[in-house]
Amino acid sequence: MEVKKKNQNIFKYIIGFGVCVLIRLIPFRPPNVEPVTGTMLPFSKKWGWLSGALFGALSMILFDFITGKVGTWTWVTAGMMGLVGAASGLYLNKKESKIRYYVGVSIIATLIYDFVTGPIMSSLIWKMPFMLALIGQLPFTLYHLIGNITFAITLSPLLYKWVIANKQLEVESIKEKIKESQIVYYFTKEHPQIKTQALEIK
Numbered sequence: 001m002e003v004k005k006k007n008q009n010i011f012k013y014i015i016g017f018g019v020c021v022l023i024r025l026i027p028f029r030p031p032n033v034e035p036v037t038g039t040m041l042p043f044s045k046k047w048g049w050l051s052g053a054l055f056g057a058l059s060m061i062l063f064d065f066i067t068g069k070v071g072t073w074t075w076v077t078a079g080m081m082g083l084v085g086a087a088s089g090l091y092l093n094k095k096e097s098k099i100r101y102y103v104g105v106s107i108i109a110t111l112i113y114d115f116v117t118g119p120i121m122s123s124l125i126w127k128m129p130f131m132l133a134l135i136g137q138l139p140f141t142l143y144h145l146i147g148n149i150t151f152a153i154t155l156s157p158l159l160y161k162w163v164i165a166n167k168q169l170e171v172e173s174i175k176e177k178i179k180e181s182q183i184v185y186y187f188t189k190e191h192p193q194i195k196t197q198a199l200e201i202k
Contacts, residue, residue: 011169011174020063031140033144035151038102038154038156038159040088041102044089045101049093055085056085057085061074076121087109099153106148107148110145111145118136118137118140119133119137
């Protein structure tokens with residue numbers, strides 16, 4: 001029953017992944033202004049740590065596959081975003097869908113994510129001096145914070161309201177609408193005079 005219930009929301013996940021990919025493909029986008037956290041938070045808030053972890057990790061992997069940039073960094077960023085998603089799910093799942101919670105989680109998540117993927121990983125993978133990597137990371141983290149806070153204020157609550165909490169986007173609801181449209185189509189096809197009368201009433 002639980003699996004069936006989760007499968008009802010597949011279109012919502014497709015919309016979420018689509019939002020991430022499309023925004024990240026915008027040309028001349030400021031560096032480190034990323035929609036992944038802002039898009040992920042409503043999913044982790046609604047469906048908990050596992051949803052947040054999967055959405056965060058798969059968003060990073062999916063984008064790198066689409067852009068042909070899969071490599072070591074893909075798995076590093078996917079792993080970190082997965083952890084961020086899991087942690088945000090544990091915190092937000094019992095909270096209301098409020099901007100202040102999204103903003104708070106975005107700030108903490110950004111600082112932790114950038115610290116690990118910035119100076120720590122740069123030191124481990126590319127043998128860069130830690131302090132040099134830390135100083136070089138600061139402007140990128142500032143951009144990242146501005147972007148994530150902006151998305152937490154705007155994108156996160158909008159996605160929760162119009163996508164996550166929208167029952168019309170559940171699989172059964174969409175199937176019903178398709179069936180209804182097919183019934184109307186075939187009925188008006190067999191009885192064209194009814195369609196004509198309906199148009200005249202309008």
